[in-house]
Amino acid sequence: MKKRDFLTLQGFTANEISEILELTRKFKENSLGIDEESILSGKSIVLLFQKHSTRTRVSFEVAVNQLGGYPICLGWRESQLGRGETIADTARVLSRYVGAIVARVYKHSDLEEMARYANIPVINALSDMYHPCQIVADLYTIWEKFGSLKGLKVAYIGDGNNVCNSLLIGCSKMGIDLSIACPSGYEPSDEAVRFAEKNLKESGSKIRILRDPYEACIDADVIYTDTFVSMGKEAEREERLSIFLPKYQVNSELLKVASDKVLFMHCLPAHRNEEVTDEVIDGPHSVVWDEAENRLHTAKAILAMTLRRDLRFS
Ligand code: CP
Ligand code: NVA
Numbered sequence: 001m002k003k004r005d006f007l008t009l010q011g012f013t014a015n016e017i018s019e020i021l022e023l024t025r026k027f028k029e030n031s032l033g034i035d036e037e038s039i040l041s042g043k044s045i046v047l048l049f050q051k052h053s054t055r056t057r058v059s060f061e062v063a064v065n066q067l068g069g070y071p072i073c074l075g076w077r078e079s080q081l082g083r084g085e086t087i088a089d090t091a092r093v094l095s096r097y098v099g100a101i102v103a104r105v106y107k108h109s110d111l112e113e114m115a116r117y118a119n120i121p122v123i124n125a126l127s128d129m130y131h132p133c134q135i136v137a138d139l140y141t142i143w144e145k146f147g148s149l150k151g152l153k154v155a156y157i158g159d160g161n162n163v164c165n166s167l168l169i170g171c172s173k174m175g176i177d178l179s180i181a182c183p184s185g186y187e188p189s190d191e192a193v194r195f196a197e198k199n200l201k202e203s204g205s206k207i208r209i210l211r212d213p214y215e216a217c218i219d220a221d222v223i224y225t226d227t228f229v230s231m232g233k234e235a236e237r238e239e240r241l242s243i244f245l246p247k248y249q250v251n252s253e254l255l256k257v258a259s260d261k262v263l264f265m266h267c268l269p270a271h272r273n274e275e276v277t278d279e280v281i282d283g284p285h286s287v288v289w290d291e292a293e294n295r296l297h298t299a300k301a302i303l304a305m306t307l308r309r310d311l312r313f314s
Pocket of ligand 1: 134
């Protein structure tokens with residue numbers, strides 16, 4: 001069986017993404033019909049982190065455990081990678097020990113290199129370009145709350161970063177209309193926009209990249225934001241805050257132009273009173289804790305479908 005990496009959602013069809021969501025539902029509702037612990041029984045999984053993480057690291061560690069596997073958390077710097085052993089050599093060696101590598105890296109190209117040399121699946125736990133595991137949890141959360149995805153309107157406000165790039169791909173695959181409002185120079189990547197334009201020909205969704213957050217949020221079903229200062233951009237913090245604030249902050253005024261039932265979403269960690277006010281993140285429209293919980297259920301589905309292909313088709 002050919003291995004299947006999980007580096008971006010662009011590598012998966014809308015049907016396959018729906019299958020991941022359906023499998024997630026079964027995990028969450030305990031209706032899988034087989035013993036969960038048998039899924040990764042006897043398998044070890046490396047969780048390799050070059051950057052900080054709370055949700056991704058803990059949800060994957062718990063997911064591997066609950067699926068009967070053994071998670072091995074490895075810090076980039078503590079491994080020989082931190083002393084210059086190549087990614088290719090590391091990937092070859094880890095492939096002899098474990099069933100998959102879940103890796104968070106600075107450079108997406110490092111992940112691609114790892115996937116090229118590993119003969120086990122590599123799962124993207126966030127890179128500078130993409131955060132596909134997050135977007136699967138977000139799609140699941142939206143699906144869970146609205147009962148469908150197609151035709152919904154999502155507004156993403158702020159930095160056109162890794163989360164925004166993956167949201168572009170996820171929404172355009174699943175037929176969700178996405179309006180992004182960002183400052184000039186902080187648009188999503190050209191590659192993600194190209195992928196989205198290709199996807200929307202099939203899904204029929206509409207994608208807009210705007211400057212005005214109010215225009216993006218009119219009648220929105222979901223308003224989504226993320227930090228203005230992603231990991232690796234700390235040196236630009238002051239400059240970024242002066243560009244993004246106050247215009248791109250999600251606050252109660254902005255929510256007023258959206259649908260009455262609008263959901264507020266954030267991948268977290270939140271930088272309270274920067275990209276979102278306390279009032280919004282702690283308010284009645286916020287679903288951020290359900291969204292965070294869904295990282296666990298979706299991590300299980302991603303692991304299961306990556307390592308046990310028989311579970312992918314119901
Ligand atoms: N949302 C997310 O990926 O969080 P962590 O950085 O805590 O893993
Ligand atoms: N865009 C953020 C996401 C954190 C989960 C970052 O890359 O730091």
